[in-house]
Each structure stands twice: as structure tokens, then as C-alpha cells.
Amino acid sequence: MAIGEAGLGSARRGSRPKRLEATMRDRLGRECVYVPSCRFGLFVALRHWCPPGGRVLMSPVNDDVIFFVVLAAGLRPVQAPLNPLDASIDVDAVPDEVWGSLSGVLTTNLYGNPDDTPRLREKCDTLGIPLFEDGAHAIGSEVGGRPVGAWGDASVFSLSKHVGAKAGGFLACADPGLREALEKTCEDLLLPGRFTAELAYTVRPFAEAAVRGLRLRRAAWATMRLLGLMEREEIRMPLRPAELARAVDAAPDLAAHDSWVRVDMHDYRLRSGPLRAGRIGRRLDRLDEVLTACRAGTELLLSTRWAQPAAPRADRADHVQPLFRVPLFVADREAARAALARRGIVVGYLYDPPLDDYAGAAFTDPSPDPAGARWFARHALPVDPLRARQVVEVLQESGVRPAEVPGGLEPTRG
Numbered sequence: 001m002a003i004g005e006a007g008l009g010s011a012r013r014g015s016r017p018k019r020l021e022a023t024m025r026d027r028l029g030r031e032c033v034y035v036p037s038c039r040f041g042l043f044v045a046l047r048h049w050c051p052p053g054g055r056v057l058m059s060p061v062n063d064d065v066i067f068f069v070v071l072a073a074g075l076r077p078v079q080a081p082l083n084p085l086d087a088s089i090d091v092d093a094v095p096d097e098v099w100g101s102l103s104g105v106l107t108t109n110l111y112g113n114p115d116d117t118p119r120l121r122e123k124c125d126t127l128g129i130p131l132f133e134d135g136a137h138a139i140g141s142e143v144g145g146r147p148v149g150a151w152g153d154a155s156v157f158s159l160s161k162h163v164g165a166k167a168g169g170f171l172a173c174a175d176p177g178l179r180e181a182l183e184k185t186c187e188d189l190l191l192p193g194r195f196t197a198e199l200a201y202t203v204r205p206f207a208e209a210a211v212r213g214l215r216l217r218r219a220a221w222a223t224m225r226l227l228g229l230m231e232r233e234e235i236r237m238p239l240r241p242a243e244l245a246r247a248v249d250a251a252p253d254l255a256a257h258d259s260w261v262r263v264d265m266h267d268y269r270l271r272s273g274p275l276r277a278g279r280i281g282r283r284l285d286r287l288d289e290v291l292t293a294c295r296a297g298t299e300l301l302l303s304t305r306w307a308q309p310a311a312p313r314a315d316r317a318d319h320v321q322p323l324f325r326v327p328l329f330v331a332d333r334e335a336a337r338a339a340l341a342r343r344g345i346v347v348g349y350l351y352d353p354p355l356d357d358y359a360g361a362a363f364t365d366p367s368p369d370p371a372g373a374r375w376f377a378r379h380a381l382p383v384d385p386l387r388a389r390q391v392v393e394v395l396q397e398s399g400v401r402p403a404e405v406p407g408g409l410e411p412t413r414g
Contacts, residue, residue, distance in 0.1 A: 017277045023284055024157070024170045028149050031176040033183055034168065036190070037268035038136045038158035039069050039261060041171035043254055044185050045154040046073035046104070048178075049130040052252050054103025055365070056132075057094065059115075060354035060373045061087040062108050064236050066134065067355050067364070068260035070106070071244075074252030077364040078102065079356040084372035084409045085308050086113040086327070087380070091120060093369055099127060106132045107152070111349070111382055112294075112323035114143035117151040130154070136169075137161055140291040140322040160265075161324050162290055165280040167267060189254065190271050231263045235350045236358050244363065290386075294322035297385025301326040304392055306381070306402045325349050325382035328395075329403040336381050339398035345387055352377035372409055379403040 017034045024032040035041040050056065052074035058066070060079040070077045078101075081093035087110045105124055107115040117133065124131040133155035135141075138148040139162050149155035149172055159168035171182060231237055237260065250256040254269070262268055272280075299320045301307060306328035330336045337347045354373040356366035367373060383391045 017272065017281070020168070020277065020281055020284060021170070023281075024172070028147055028155075028172055030150060030155075030172040030174060031179045032170045032172045033179060033186060034272075035156075035171050035186060036168060036270055036272055037265055038134070038156045038160075038169040039065055039265070040186075040189070040269050041156040041169050042066065042106075042132070042134065043069050043073055043261075044171055044182060044189065045132055045156060045173075046070065046075060047252060048182060048185060049132070049153060050075055050103045055101050056104045056106050057089070057098070057102050058106040058355075059087060059089060059108040059110065060356050060367055060370070061110060061351045061377050062134075062355060063349075063351060064355065064358065065261060065263055066106075066108075067359065068257050071248055071363065072251055072254050072257035072261055075103070077355065077359075079354070079364055079367040079370075079373075081367050081369040082372040082376060084375045084405060086110065087373070087376045088113060088115040089120065090369075090372065091116050091123065095368055098365075098368065099123065102127065102129055104130045104132060106134060108134050109136075109138035109141060109148050110351075111325040111327055112138045112141045112321050113327075114138060114141050114148050114321070116143075117148070118144040121151050124153075132156075137324040138321075139163070139287070140294070142321070159280055159284065162294065162322070163280070163283045163287055164290070165283040167265075167276055168272065168280045189269060191269050192271060235352050237263050239359060241360075241362065248363065291322040294324070294385045295320050297388035298323045298326050300388040300392065301328060301383065301385060304328070304395075306330055306395060306400070308403075308405060323385055326385050326388075327376075327380040327382050328391075329379045329405075330381050330395075331379070331401040331403045333379060333381050336395065336398070336400045339400065340383070340391065340394050343390065343394050345383070345390060345394065347381060347383060349382050350377075350380075375406065375409055 021032045021034050050073065055076045055078050056070055057078045057080050058070065059082060061082060067077055078098060080089045082088065083090050087108070089107065105120055107117060107120065109115055121131055130153040131151065133149050133152035135149040135155050136158035139157050141148045149157060153174050155172045157170045159165040173179065173182060247256040254261065302320065308329050340347055354370060354377050356364055356370060
């Protein structure tokens with residue numbers, strides 16, 4: 001072991017980033033365990049609450065990494081019908097026989113738009129199954145008068161999104177008595193920290209700033225491809241079904257699914273060292289400032305002709321959410337993406353095709369009504385609210401046409 005690695009690898013429960021946990025606990029009102037990534041925290045939660053072979057309802061418009069985390073936990077993903085205007089689970093459109101087969105429900109809160117969590121909580125309580133909230137995009141969003149993450153048996157958050165730390169997250173739980181057990185599970189699954197990984201994380205912001213300043217983005221992407229670090233040439237990563245089937249047979253097993261779960265974040269289960277924790281803490285201290293700016297940008301984007309009014313819902317907050325990305329709806333998304341790219345605005349966080357179309361019935365139960373998810377996945381243009389004015393200017397100049405919601409796609413709830 002190289003010099004410095006022993007110190008990083010020996011960071012155990014006594015040296016957990018307590019300040020970060022306390023900050024999130026104050027925001028959420030729940031016990032929070034710091035984890036190196038949202039995906040790692042979700043795996044721990046699923047393994048704790050769900051029996052192997054269980055079935056978990058989830059959104060088909062979601063990151064494929066989350067899909068593979070569910071498989072790694074030894075669970076069967078069940079794709080839900082969605083509200084086509086915000087990609088939240090359409091509670092009333094889930095058949096009774098599906099509800100009766102479930103071992104848990106996983107929300108997405110896509111781009112910060114909350115799922116109908118109060119009703120999902122009620123459903124889960126009736127069925128006696130756990131509710132998991134993925135708050136990766138929604139660290140500042142509210143639903144039913146509570147923060148996203150304050151409804152589920154467990155919730156997970158990412159510090160790579162609003163916080164922009166490119167590492168770190170939280171696993172929060174409703175029952176504070178479970179904290180010790182969750183911490184122990186985390187410790188058993190974490191890999192030793194590496195000095196090289198810590199150093200790379202520390203210098204990464206300076207390297208990225210240099211690339212931006214020298215306008216070397218294309219050269220940097222080409223270099224990453226040559227080094228094998230670009231793992232998604234398309235929106236979805238390669239499924240590799242034969243290999244995936246073998247991994248599923250070995251589940252629950254995080255290591256067997258590592259090549260899918262680690263995509264875009266190879267440090268997802270490494271222990272955090274002091275340099276990483278320090279930078280994450282400084283970014284987290286600025287969260288309220290970022291949320292205020294995101295809320296202002298969201299309000300501007302939602303006032304444009306490319307925004308679709310969400311279906312009225314009693315649980316929605318009476319103010320604008322500070323969205324991580326604002327889904328505008330355009331007739332030709334690739335043309336809109338190209339127009340924005342010419343002005344240096346990159347559109348990411350696209351989840352097309354939906355997971356049931358991507359993975360097929362071999363690995364997931366398809367949605368009983370896939371039309372809403374397919375329409376959203378094809379037409380949503382998730383843009384950064386911090387660049388709202390530039391986005392509006394480009395879309396106006398380029399003559400981008402808004403998409404129209406076809407008849408029959410209105411969500412079933414009122």
C-alpha cells in the first residue's frame with residue numbers, strides 16, 4: 001500500500017464526516033449517514049429493507065445506473081406508468097395486481113419535480129412495504145409541506161448535482177434506531193480510499209477550468225475516449241445482456257454489477273479522505289445560494305412557451321421548486337440540443353429510451369402503460385436553470401418549436 005493510502009483506508013466510523021451529516025440532518029429533520037455516492041446509498045437501503053427476489057416499482061425515465069443498482073441488490077425492477085408532464089409515477093394508473101406484488105417503491109423526483117410522495121406513502125403503508133426516495137435531483141424540493149426525502153423509510157441524496165461536488169451523498173432514514181445498522185452495512189461494503197483517487201479529485205476542478213478556458217472540450221473528450229474513460233457514447237450505456245444475465249444470477253452482489261454501476265463515477269464506493277470531505281463541505285455551505293439561483297432560473301424557464309403546465313396536484317408546493325434541470329418540451333430535441341451546443345450549452349441528463357424499452361422483459365417488468373414515459377423521454381429537453389437566459393435566447397433565435405401533448409396522454413389523477 002502506497003504512502004498515504006493507509007491513512008485513507010483506515011477512516012472508519014469514528015472519522016465519518018460528522019459536519020456534513022449534521023448539516024443534512026438539520027435540513028431534512030432525519031438521521032443522515034454520509035456515503036460516497038447516491039448510488040451506493042441506494043444499494044445499502046435496498047439491501048436493508050427488501051428481501052432478495054423482491055419487486056420494486058420505479059420510473060422508466062431514470063438513469064440506467066439506478067436500474068443496475070436495483071438489479072445488483074437482487075431485486076426485480078417493475079416499471080411504472082408516468083405522468084407525461086413531469087415523469088412522476090402516476091399512482092392511479094398502476095394496476096392493483098402490480099401493487100399487490102411489490103416489495104417496495106422507489107421514487108425518482110426527476111430533475112427536482114417531486115413524485116406524488118404523500119399518496120405513495122399512503123399506498124406503501126397500506127401494503128406494508130417500504131418507500132424509498134431518490135432525492136439526487138431534488139435536494140431543495142418540497143412536496144406535501146415537507147422536503148423531498150422526509151417521506152420514505154429511506155432516502156438518498158447526491159452531492160454531485162445542486163452541490164456540484166462531483167462526489168458524496170447521504171442515506172437518510174425515518175427510524176433513527178437504524179442508523180448504527182446502516183453505518184455498519186456501509187462500512188462492510190466500502191472500499192479503502194486511495195491516495196491517487198484523492199489527489200485526482202483535488203486537482204480535477206483546476207483541470208476542468210483549464211479545459212474550459214482554453215476551449216479544449218472536444219480534445220478532452222477525444223482523449224477520454226482513447227483512454228477508455230468515456231463509457232456512454234449514446235444516452236444509455238451498452239446493456240451487454242449476456243454478461244448482465246450472469247451478474248443477475250449472482251445477485252445480490254454489488255461487485256458482479258460493478259462495471260454497470262460505476263459508470264461516470266468509478267469512486268462510487270471508495271472511502272472519502274479529508275481533502276475530498278473538505279471540498280464537499282465547502283460546496284455544501286453554498287447550497288442555499290445555489291438553490292436561490294436555480295429557483296429564479298426555473299421560474300423564468302417555466303414562463304416560456306416550451307414549458308408544459310404540470311397537472312394540478314394538491315401536494316405540490318405553492319412556490320417554484322429550485323429544479324436541478326428544467327424539462328422544456330420541444331418538437332425536435334436533437335435540433336434544439338445542437339443549437340444550444342453551438343453556444344456552449346451542453347444538454348445532459350437525458351433518459352431515452354425508457355428503461356423497459358432499453359432493457360427488455362428479460363430484466364424488468366414493462367410498464368402497463370408506456371406511452372407517457374415514451375413521450376416524455378423523446379421530447380423533454382432538460383436545461384440548466386443557472387443558464388436560463390442564454391437558453392431562452394438560443395431557443396428563440398433558432399425557432400425551436402414546442403412539442404404538443406397528444407390527446408389521451410393526460411395523467412389519470414386530478
